[in-house]
Amino acid sequence: MKDLFIIYSMFVCIMLCGLWDKAQGRRLHLGSCNVNIHTHELRHHFQHIRHGMISGDDHKGIRLLRKDVMNSLQATESCCFLKQLLHFYMDKVFISYTSSQSLHHRTTSVLANSFLSITKDLRVCHANAHCECSEDARLKLQGIQTTYDKLDQAAGAVKAIGELDSLIEWLESFQHH
Numbered sequence: 001m002k003d004l005f006i007i008y009s010m011f012v013c014i015m016l017c018g019l020w021d022k023a024q025g026r027r028l029h030l031g032s033c034n035v036n037i038h039t040h041e042l043r044h045h046f047q048h049i050r051h052g053m054i055s056g057d058d059h060k061g062i063r064l065l066r067k068d069v070m071n072s073l074q075a076t077e078s079c080c081f082l083k084q085l086l087h088f089y090m091d092k093v094f095i096s097y098t099s100s101q102s103l104h105h106r107t108t109s110v111l112a113n114s115f116l117s118i119t120k121d122l123r124v125c126h127a128n129a130h131c132e133c134s135e136d137a138r139l140k141l142q143g144i145q146t147t148y149d150k151l152d153q154a155a156g157a158v159k160a161i162g163e164l165d166s167l168i169e170w171l172e173s174f175q176h177h
Contacts, residue, residue, distance in 0.1 A: 041114065
């Protein structure tokens with residue numbers, strides 16, 4: 001009986017540790033910057049609007065967030081690139097997005113608030129010189145912005161939001177480093 005109680009107690013502890021880990025987010029290692037990012041929550045919210053964004057994208061032949069571009073960044077550049085990319089989403093994309101569906105408005109608002117929270121953590125890394133901003137990272141972001149600016153405002157916003165899965169996947173790749 002005592003053995004069963006010990007096994008049960010250990011099981012409960014393991015389960016609680018797993019829940020604690022999820023509640024705390026995942027520690028991502030972006031070069032020498034470590035940031036807690038709840039990628040599972042970002043993905044969960046994005047899934048609510050993903051279909052609508054993809055079906056509303058009239059420019060499927062154009063990619064803003066190319067995986068090869070993001071994966072070619074050096075680990076030391078990832079912090080700065082992410083900080084700038086999230087600002088791009090908050091300053092241009094989410095502000096430009098309009099929809100008649102309240103679910104889409106609520107979800108994009110939640111995503112924008114999540115991005116704001118992440119940028120606050122990245123700002124600390126940047127202030128402590130843990131966030132290297134290279135010319136290469138700046139040029140890659142400039143390429144994304146140039147492509148975005150070629151689209152009209154509404155189409156660009158739908159495309160950028162519809163490609164958030166690429167950003168989330170890229171972020172998840174830092175959980176394993």
